């Protein structure tokens with residue numbers, strides 16, 4: 572019955588692929604299967620992997636995983652732009668949902684974390700965008716794993732400007748000291764920090780640094796893509 576209703580709704584309000592704009596089939600969610608086939612997977616289901624090596628010497632990370640390679644001008648970039656800048660937060664939810672199912676099937680240690688913590692946006696930025704894309708990614712994971720999401724303990728205290736034009740060492744300085752813990756709830760927990768794209772790892776490293784100051788806390792990382 573629910574399926575018939577969804578199909579009827581689609582007939583009158585068809586959804587389109589956030590990457591190519593083509594009308595989606597009823598079994599496709601946010602991104603059509605053809606666009607999805609152009610996304611290039613990492614081999615981060617291995618341990619250790621390339622994403623983990625990014626954090627060596629920056630923060631002690633248990634496991635790190637990025638699902639796709641982020642390539643400029645490619646389909647993945649258009650999907651991430653839709654997620655971050657074009658008001659399509661469900662794109663993050665659906666991609667994370669796929670990743671979560673696969674990681675669960677592979678018995679990845681990422682599925683056993685205690686809590687999901689999306690990298691916070693500054694409140695002003697969140698108001699402007701209307702949502703935090705990392706929270707939608709967390710919801711996609713939580714829908715499969717049933718893990719709680721914490722959006723209140725880790726907070727961003729400064730609205731640093733976009734980092735895309737900065738060199739790696741400048742990004743490191745630009746994100747230093749912009750996060751803090753607002754409450755002690757994450758002490759002793761295994762936290763999965765969540766972001767959309769990993770570039771230099773500076774933002775996630777600074778978040779991890781703050782979390783690791785808590786007694787007994789461990790940190791792992793999940794991102795949809797890495798540069």
Ligand SMILES: [Zn+2]
Nearest residue numbers: 588591603606
């Ligand atoms: Zn498409």
